[in-house]
Amino acid sequence: MLILTRKPDQRVVIRGDEPGSEIVITVCASERSGQVRLGITAPRRFRIFRGELLDEVRCSNREAVADPTVADLIAGLRLGPGAPTGAPGADPGKEKQS
């Protein structure tokens, strides 16, 4: 990991090879509590997240990998007769296996 020491108002610039791939991180303030405020500008195609949220989603995604032993569980849930069928409009249920 590259570690840089910066003061408030100083910036770090990350540049990719393609044109328009520049990310600028500005240290806005560091507070006595130990928190640091950062300002970030990046092209729209870059999504910016707090790392913990991304970690939470990653963890939740991993948990969602269906374990083959739950097949009977799903059968137990009977996939809900009487519930709306298919996805909104697309009705993927219709053309499953043939």
Add this chain to the structure above:
Amino acid sequence: MRLKTVFDGEIEVPDSRIITFVSPLVGFDHLARFVIYQRDPGPLFWLQSVDDSAIAFCVVAPFTAGIDPEMTIDPDDAAAIRSPGEDDIDVYTLVVLDRDLDKVRTNLRAPILVGRQSNLATQVILDDPELPICYPLKAVLTAAEQG
């Protein structure tokens, strides 16, 4: 194509049903192509990986399952899956199954958007902290079972 699935053996799926993630499911960067199908009508579907037959997720379509979360689709996300907008987009959320029905839950914070015309998909992470990562599904599934 013949598709190997975790839960239904080999099934025949028209190529037109394969969806491709333009930005991958977080933590599953190597898996781009999936098929969403269901065996029985109801709120739950399988999201089966085409690239790794051992990976399948259970997903729910929250808007047809009656969860109706308050989420809006960002035009940038619609554009990313080359979709004209909301009316063309199917929304699914990942379900964590559990033998204890009280623990079956879905992540409303990070929905999967699928463009119907483009067959492109993305998992978005919404800014709204009100959307629970662990939304309990018991009520929805129980209601579905009772019809």
